[in-house]
Structure formats: C-alpha cells, structure tokens
Amino acid sequence: MELDPLSLLISIVKIAAVMAWVYGLLRVMGHASKWVKIGGIIALFAVVQLAISINVGDSPILNNFDTGLLFQACTITMVSLGLNLIYGFNGQFSLGQWGFYGIGAYAAADITYRWTNGDAAGLLVAGIGVILIGVVILGLNRFLSRYRGLPVLSAFTLYLIGVIIAGVAAYYIGATLGPMLAPLFGTSDVPGILRSDLALQVVFVLAVFIAGAFAAEVAFLFGLPVLTLGSDYFGIASLGFVIVVNTLMVNSDTILPFPEMKGGRGMVGIPQVTTWFYAFFFLLLVIVVMRNIIHSSTGRAILSVREDETASKAMGINIANYKLLSFVTGSLFAGLGGGVYAHYIGFLSPGTFDFLIGFNPLIIVVFGGLGSMTGTLVAGFFWMFFLEGMLRVLLGQLGTEAPTWRFVLYPITLLLMMLVRPKGLLGSVEWGFLKRPVAPRRGGNDSARGPAGVVPALK
Amino acid sequence: MRAFKITSLFALAAIAVSACASAGGTGGDIKVAILAPLSGPVPTFGVSTRDGALQAIDEWNAKGGINGQKIVPIVEDSQCTPDPALNAAHKVIDQDKVSFIIGEVCSKASIPISDYANSKKIIEMSPTSTATGVTVDQNGKVKDYIFRACFIDPFQGKVAAKFALGTLKAQTAFIMLDQSNDYVKGLAEAFEQAYTAAGGKVVGKENYTGKDTDFSTILAKVADAKPGLVYLPDYYNIVNLVTKQAKEKGITAPFMGGDGWDSPDLDTKAADGGYYTNHYSPEDTRPEVVNFVKAYGVKYKDDKGQPKTPDALAALAYDAGNLLFTAIKDAGSTDTTKVRDTLTKISFDGISGKITYDADHNPVKSATILHVTGGKVVFDSVVNP
C-alpha cells in the first residue's frame, strides 16, 4: 500500500490546528479585558463543540477518532500539569502520578457506577469519607504543628490512625444515612425523585471532585514519609507506588472489597458521561488553579524549594510543607484527570495503569519543558495527536507490517528530541495567560525582576 | 486578535481538508479492519491473529472476492490495552469507514471496542476474546453486532474437568492461576466449578502474576500437596517455565491447560505428559485443516525459514475471517444488519469445527483435547458440547 499524501497533510493540519487552538486559548485567557476573556473562552469552546456536532457529508468534522484523542489529550495534560507542578516547579522527581490517575479513575467510576445501579450510599460514603479524612488531616496538621522536629514516622503513624478512624466512621455514617435518604435517591427498583439524567451529570461532577480529593489524600499519606527521602529515592519509591496500586487494582475483587471492579477483568458499565464540555471545563480548571498557584507567594516558595533547599530554609520556608503541598496538588490534578478519563472510556482495566505506560506524563513534561505550563499543555496535545493520531494513520497505510514499527519510531523521536533540545520543546517559555503577570509599577528597578513571563529555568 | 485569526484560519483549513477527505474513497471494495496487538504486552498473539486473518482474506480475494467485491484489509495495532484499542476502533470506523472488524485478541481490549462498534452497528468478530462481557453487556443484554469465533471459558473448563475426572482419573487437582489475567482467571474458575461439581477435590490453589519467572515457591507447595493433576490454564510462555521447573523438582503429576498452551513455541520436552483443550489440532486430517496448515506454511516462515505451523490464534483468526466473509456472501450485501442476521443463523464448517451461534453470540462447537508426549503434540480426542 502507498502512503496517501492527503492523509499526511490532514494529520499535519490537524496537529497545527490543535496547537493554534491551544495558543489562542492561552492568549484570550490572558487578555486584559474581562469580556474578551470570557467571550474568547466560550468561542474557543464553541468552535470545537460545533466541529463535533456539525456534519460535513455523512460524518462530523471532528469524528470520534479525533474527539477521542482530544479527550485523552485533555486528561493526560491534566496529569502532566500536576507532574510539572511537582517535578518541574518543585523539583521532586515523582514517577507515581500514574497511580494517582488510576486511583482517581477507579474512585470516580465506582461512585457513578453505584449511582446508576441504584446504590446512592457509595456517593455518600465516598463524599463523607473524603470530607472527614480531609478534616482529620487538617486538624492533625494543626495539632502537630505545635511540636518541633517531630519524627516523620510518628507523624505518619498518627495520620494513618486518624485516617483509618475517619474512614470507618464515614462508612458507618454513610451506611446509616443511605437507607434514610432512599426516598430521595431511590434504589434500583424504585427510582427516587432525584434520579434523572441531570442528577447523573451532577453526580458525575461530584464524583470527579471526590475522586480528585481522594487521590490528594492518598498522596498526602504517601508523600508525608516518602517525600523526605529526596529526589531519586523518592522517584523509585513512587514508581513502587504505581506498581502497588496496580496490584491492588488487579485484586480489587479479592484483596479489596470491590466486586464491581472485577479485578483483572476490568470494570464495565461505567456511564460514559464525559462530554467535550466536561473535558474542557476540568482542563480549564486545572490550568487556572495551577497558574494561580505558580504566580502567588506559595508558587514562589515552591520554586525556591526547587532552586535551593538550604537557602529556602534560611528564608523561613517550611520545605517539607511546600513539597507536600505541591505533591498533593499535583496528585489532585491527576485524580481529576482520572475521573474524567474513566467516564470517557467507560471501561477500566488495570492494564491501562501499568507502570510502563506511567512514564508517559514524565515524557510529556520533559518534552514540553520542565517548569513550563505552556510546554506541558502543548506537548500533551501534540503527543496524543502525533503518536496515537498521525502515526496510527500513516503506519496503517504502509502495509500490514508497519504498525509494529510504531514503538520503534517513538523512542527514536524521544532520543533525537533529547539530543537536539535537552531542555524541552519550549524550554521555560510561557504563552499569554500563563505568563507571569506584570505587577503594577511602583517605581524602582524593573530589570531586577527579569523579563516578564519567564520563570527561571531549572539549573 | 491575532490569535483568533490564526485559530480560525487553521480551523477553516482543517474543515476544508477533512471535507475533501470524507468525499473521496468508497469504491467497490469491502474494507475489513484487523485489530491486533502488534506491540504492547502480547505482540506474538497479534502477529498470529493478523497472519491468520490475512490468510483468509487472501484466499477470498484469490477466488475473486465476495460477490465480486475485493476485500481490503486495514491492520491496526491495538496493543491489548483499552485506550489504544478504542482509538484504533474509532479510527477504522470513523476515518476508514469500515463496517467489519476482526479482533481484538484480548478481552480487555475487545470490551471497549465492542461497546463502540455495537453502538455504530459495526460487526465485530473477535477471534479469541473469551470473556462473556465481550458479547453481552453488564445488564445481560446481547450486543447485537458482536460475535466471537472461540468457545468461552465455562465450556472449556467443563471439558477439562470432565476429561480430568473421566479419562485421567485424577481425583485431586491443584490449580495455578494468574489473578491479573482475565483469561486465566476465567478458565481456572470454570474448571474449579465443574471439577468440584463432578466430585473432584481441589487440594490447593495458588496465585502468581504474569510477570513472574520463578515458580519454585508454588511448586514447593505442589510437591507438598501431591495432587493427581495440576491445572495451569495460562499461555505457553508461563507453561514452559512452570513445567520445566516442575520437572526439575521431580513433580510427576500431569499438567493440564487450555488453548493458551497452543503454540509452536511450547516446550514439548518440559510439558511432556501434559494435556490441553484446544480449538483444533494441526494434525487433523480434514481437508480444510490440511489445506490451511499447508497454505499458511507457504506464506509465513519462522526465523529459520521453516514453514510456520499455525497456532490456535491464527486458526481462529482464519475462522473468524471466513465466518464473516461467508456471512457477507450469504447475505448478499454488506449491510451489517443483514450480515448479523445471517451470522446468527449460520452453520459453518471451520478449522475449529462446525460452528453455530447460541443466543449470546457464542459459538457452539466441539473442543479438541491434545496430549503432549514424546516431544510432540498429538491429537487425543474430540469432546462435543
């Protein structure tokens, strides 16, 4: 079979259009006028939405192949942004984000699965549990801050005990409240008044947030002791975390008490409610939250931990807290991404969360440039549309043997990229919205601040 | 505002180009997608499946195609993982506009494909996905457009249990299984159920993971339990390792397994004395089997240049292709609803026996039991449903 030049052109145009779209999004979001900002975001959302719904000939402009890539690009970008916060901005080498992504996916899927099968108690238990555990963690944090130089293992033990108590309490509260609220939520036989398609949408959004919060809480418990290990040790321990999470997924019906997850067979029957609106909404949320963290005093503290721990300590920055903060936030993003992903694909299998695939976010972050949010965004979309989109289309045309070459070409691209641009595609350049906001001038020396929009590069 | 201009320019270009793309194509050919895991964890299954399906396509094309239309294969790598599999399915269905899919091999990749294909009224014929969830959704409703060419776990487990108790007279069994592998787990459960129901006793059950290479711990327990039979329904690569280590530990209990054993790479010396249930035997003397084995060997060579013997995956993919094409021919059209109706009523003589479909779109056909002995795999018996 021959290579069709037209499809090559289409693939390239598609990638370019996606890149231009991302660029446009960041530009309008960074616009000074509030109306342009809101209007622009809505317009950019609508462009894609229209392309999905308007048919040209017998298929939409963006067919399911493209939208599938788009959804996956959104979720993987969310995970990667979280990793960039942890690694790119805070300097903590985490290989564990894929595990939090998996936790988020399974947690969110379980909530909506139970909801659609008439078991609202799942939502209640998860919701109450996440809140209770959050309260316990914050409370303990408050309490333990009274102690100076507390050994990390002791703190971890206390948190662990607290979390277990909170979890058990949440389970019992949920189990007792569940039947009481049954007339409201209904069961599988008697649908309650709150059971409708709209309610499912609400439950989905709640589930994604709960899943994200849950992933963040797990990240807190895991990160508390492990973050003290330091860079590469932390990396390898977090890689272990992915492997352990994967093992638990495989045994979710035997070791863990979740028969509906079906262990290694994969969880079926998750409602596919992720639409372009939700994917866009959650991605936008992650971008905005992340950008606001980075360009705040917290963000500067996070950066300073990356640059020089000793100096930061001397400036009164609590290094352990900031490491934990960035790790927990990054994992929250990963959990959100997982929740969105689960409701896009509608089927979860432990094979998706294998640690080998878990290198992907790291590769995306490095590709885009460590410490560049724009870079991650661009690389996330590019990666998905190039590897899953373009290569799939082109290799498919080159005959029946060619698809086996996909995974040979991909590492070669990676190697070349690293040789040519070891600092990533965009280095530390930011576009539009993600640039450092220029503070109102109060006189003084402006040049000391360095060029606007450039976050200091990693040494 | 420059951003808007750039964005809209590209959007327009994209619309224009994809409009051109969807306008072109669609000749008199029938496009058939082959989704197989050519990379990822089990590329070797993908290669066999692809080769078997291509063999069927080539034979039909040599005969002049189906009702005068040539078959054009589109091979996609689906990696035995849900996301790439779904991407591949999206691509072949929406971009290439195929109406017929042969694949995927793994159940965990077939399930998301089948949901999508069914919603689009595209026929998916999975050669080897054994999980019930492939053809039936979680509410027990049959997915109208999804079929498979292999028998499912409960049947194979039952056949194995019957054979173990009846012919082998093994009153006690030890089960080894990989929790993370849906195929292995399904088969092990089916066997255990049928075996205990028929009066056998399971004296031990041990888990391992598919990435393990050292089984001595489990084998120590097997040696301790002295079972009459060890049921190991895994793929040949695990079987090679386990049986070899068992031989070295002096374990004499026979091993028994499922169709995953079937491979030219099965270490027949190590697995000597073992039995397995399979879809077909390459030694079968029926003309269609002989012809297939010969033609396949002519077309595909192994790394030493010797003709390859088709394994069960190749045979099933070949059957899957032939089933599909026969149905299209009988239906007289490529309309998927008509083809589906033809398939549900089909009676087809394949490599793996006579195939008809039950209400859940699972084939009703016989199982073959093979015996590994003297460095060869020999035909033992046929068990009818």
Added chain:
Amino acid sequence: MQQANTSQRSVPATRKSGARLAWIGRAFLLALALFAVIVLVRSFFDNPQLFAQIVISGLQLGFVYALIALGYTMVYGIVKLINFAHGDVFMAGAFVSFFAVTRFQLHLWPAMVFPNLPPIVVTVVGSITVILLSMAVCALMAVTIERVAYKPLRTAPRIAALITAIGVSFFLEYFGALNFVFSPRFIPYQRPFDVVTWYIFDGIHQVMPGQNPPQGSITFSNIAIIIMVVSILMQLSLQFLVRRTRIGKAMRATAFDKQAAQLMGINVDRVISITFAIGSAFAGLGGVLYAIAYPSINTLLGVLPGLKAFVAAVLGGIGSIPGAFVGALIMGQAEALTAGYISTPMRDAIAFTILIVVLLVRPTGIFGEPEKEKA
C-alpha cells in the same frame, strides 16, 4: 498546610519538642517487624522443609538480582543516572547466548576442535565461552549506548539523560521485538548445559525424571549453585577492582567529584565508559544465568528484574558494591517469603514497603555513605 505555617510563625516559643513523640513511630515500626517475625517463625515451625525450600528459591533469585544490581549501582554511583536501559542490556545478554547456542552451537566448540575431550570439559569450556561472548557483546553495546545517547547529555539537565535512558530502553525492547531481530515471541531457551537437581533426604540424591522426591525433602539444582558461586566471585573481583586497582581508584575519584577528578588528570570519559562496560558485562552474565534458570526469553524480559535490581541497589545504598549485594539478597528473600506465606500478588508491595522503611530509617540505604551536602 498554610495554617500550619502561620501558626508556626506566630507561636514559636510555645512549641514542644517533637522528639517526645518519637516513640509512636518506633512503636509502629516495631509492630510491623513483630508481625513479620511472627509470620515467619510460625511458618518455619509449621513446615521447616517448605520454609527451607522457599529460602533457597529466594537465594537463587537474590543472587541474580545481585549481578544486575552491581551494574546499576556502579553506573549510578558515577554518573548519577538511573540507567533504565540496564535491564534491556540484561535481556540482550540472554538473547546473545541463545543465538550463540542455537545458531552457532558455540557451546560445543571444544568438542568440534578437540574431539577427544571428556564431555564435562566440553560443557564447562563451551558454556564459559558462551557466557564470555554475551558479556563482551553487552559491554560493547553499553559503551555504544553511552557514547551515542548519554555522553552528549552530560552537561544537560539530569532529567534529559533519564528520559534518554527510558527512550533507549523502549527502543531496545521494541526494536528487539521486530520480526527480523529477536521477534516478539516468548522463545524457549536452549541451555548450553543441562540442569541437574538433587534432593536432601538422608543424604544428597539426584532427582531422576519421572520420580517424585520423597515427602519432606529439599531440592536444589546445579544452576542455583552456579548462580550463587558466580555471583559471589564477581562481587569479590569487583570489590578488588574498585579498591585495589588504578582504574578502580579513578572510578572512585570520578564518583566522588567529577570535575576534581578531571583536574587531577583522570580521563573521566574513559572511566565512565569502562564503568558502563563492566556493569553491563555483569548484566550480560546475569542475563545468561537467568535465562538458564528460567528458560523462556522475550524482549521484555529485563524490565522487572532490572527494576527490582535497582530497588535492591537503592536498598543496599546506591554506589556501594556490598550494599547492592546485600540489598539484592534481601529483595530475593522478601519476594520468595511473601510469595510463600502472604500472597504472591503482594510481593512487590512488600518489597517496596521494605525499601521505604529502610530509607526512612537510613536515608542512604543500608551500606550507603551519608550524602555530602549538595552545593
């Protein structure tokens, strides 16, 4: 966490010493250790033969990990790079020996050249040749990888080298899986010599095919002994090389401070290449022995052993040769015992838990030297 920060800043004087709560952490660790000890002691008295059998299989696994971990620890010690491709070099070692044996019958060359040799000499000399060939090919491969992929990145951010390592690893795995290279199949490995098993039961007897060893006997095989002996020999010779020779001194100097070493007239590039070569030769050796012990080979063979060996190296204290060795043995035992007495799927979890606990107590690993403060 924000609140914690402010409260800490506002009330510094009233904070109590956290050391008073250290007992909580210790109690937690003690509880974990106690649990492990109870499980082990109980299972030992339950069935001592089974316990011994499991320990032997753990030893065999541990010594293979040790061979891989040596290479990991050397490379990491010198260039501070997690060389993910190391596991794939290990895989290549297994494949090289496989082709040497099946295609060229290399393990039989002494018999072809000198037809009158006794078979035992033929086997020993032939097998050693095969192993040496694998080691040489692996060393060459690693040096090539180092020169082509890693060296240009020596001044780039460390992460670039790490991503490159991941890239090289993927490349070796999937390039190897192409049909005309190794093919993606699981290939039954043909051993250069036969594995013989003995059992201990009233003395040592050989296991005959088709004959069950008596109940309560402990079996072990020649390959287990070979792995242990070779592994110990290699560890000792490496120790000698690093401690007593000029190149070893250069290695230590480079590991300690690359720039200073360069100023002292050490050819750092050459030292790094040699380190890669030696480490990978060990990986190749490990690959052959691993394939002989577990005879089914595939291009993804090296991923998990490589990862576990790295964990072992970290556990023992990265950069330390005895550390890698001890860490690998602990990993082997942890895996075998977990598989035997808790549950097979949880063995990775247990192994990583041990890693985390050890690192929390000793942040640089069991044999690791306290890290110097980074400038």
